[in-house]
Amino acid sequence: MSNVSGCREARHAGSWYAASDTQLRTQLEGWLSRCTQQCVAKAIIAPHAGYVYCGSCASHAYQQIDPATIQRVFILGPSHHISLSGCALSSARVYRTPLYDMSIDQEVYRELWQTGTFEHMSLQTDEDEHSLEMQLPLLAKVMESRKDAFSIVPVLVGSLSDGKEREYGQIFSHYLGQQGTLFIISSDFCHWGERFHYTYYDETQGEIYQSIEHLDRLGMAAIEALDPKAFNNYLKDYQNTICGRHPIAILLNAVAALRKNGTSMTFSFLSYVQSSLCYKKHDSSVSYAAGVLTTS
Numbered sequence: 072m073s074n075v076s077g078c079r080e081a082r083h084a085g086s087w088y089a090a091s092d093t094q095l096r097t098q099l100e101g102w103l104s105r106c107t108q109q110c111v112a113k114a115i116i117a118p119h120a121g122y123v124y125c126g127s128c129a130s131h132a133y134q135q136i137d138p139a140t141i142q143r144v145f146i147l148g149p150s151h152h153i154s155l156s157g158c159a160l161s162s163a164r165v166y167r168t169p170l171y172d173m174s175i176d177q178e179v180y181r182e183l184w185q186t187g188t189f190e191h192m193s194l195q196t197d198e199d200e201h202s203l204e205m206q207l208p209l210l211a212k213v214m215e216s217r218k219d220a221f222s223i224v225p226v227l228v229g230s231l232s233d234g235k236e237r238e239y240g241q242i243f244s245h246y247l248g249q250q251g252t253l254f255i256i257s258s259d260f261c262h263w264g265e266r267f268h269y270t271y272y273d274e275t276q277g278e279i280y281q282s283i284e285h286l287d288r289l290g291m292a293a294i295e296a297l298d299p300k301a302f303n304n305y306l307k308d309y310q311n312t313i314c315g316r317h318p319i320a321i322l323l324n325a326v327a328a329l330r331k332n333g334t335s336m337t338f339s340f341l342s343y344v345q346s347s348l349c350y351k352k353h354d355s356s357v358s359y360a361a362g363v364l365t366t367s
């Protein structure tokens with residue numbers, strides 16, 4: 072990989088998704104064409120695994136984005152490689168994808184720095200983090216007609232306390248309430264199996280994979296209720312291994328702040344799949360869900 076100063080490269084291209092722009096476009100167009108636009112997204116939750124596993128699922132959320140209305144896109148993804156107690160901002164100025172480059176909104180970054188609550192993310196950490204990168208090709212494809220007319224605001228989210236989730240939710244509510252702004256929350260759902268150190272199984276639900284889906288849908292119901300307290304209680308009760316739980320909680324707290332001021336919002340999940348179906352304790356799987364937040 073070449074080292075371009077101030078530019079975050081597409082490190083996972085060629086392994087997690089196609090490196091060829093032609094092949095990638097064809098793949099993304101195929102998935103998106105099989106999804107219907109049901110609403111106009113204000114925010115989406117989308118998975119971040121290899122596209123062979125979750126690309127079709129994620130496309131259900133991305134199909135709800137109206138490019139004509141978007142000027143700025145926040146991307147909140149969990150940190151998989153470094154320990155963070157807060158949120159971190161990129162040291163890059165541009166993100167590179169196989170389709171085209173995206174500019175990071177330096178004006179918004181300055182505003183976020185001024186809050187005194189954000190940390191620096193090194194370029195190495197940024198390039199290693201797939202939770203941010205895996206959202207970029209789908210976003211690039213959906214926004215291709217306006218590729219020079221929008222900016223992005225990538226944010227790496229650490230292991231936050233309930234209080235910090237509320238604090239960041241309050242900060243981001245200012246932007247969520249603005250016209251022309253979209254939020255992408257990057258998250259997979261249950262990581263089940265011994266290799267993930269999580270084997271919760273409710274035998275009353277049937278097979279293991281059915282128990283996993285029931286478990287995930289309990290959390291999805293709390294999200295659809297837009298209730299940050301219910302979501303946090305759910306996580307404490309079941310310890311479900313939702314890797315983007317903190318970015319999701321930030322979104323829920325941002326929505327809660329806006330709703331106090333009279334803003335009406337709804338959230339709906341559009342797709343749910345598992346990477347494989349678990350029947351035995353030695354099996355493993357990761358769940359993926361795609362959902363959309365709309366204003367009403």
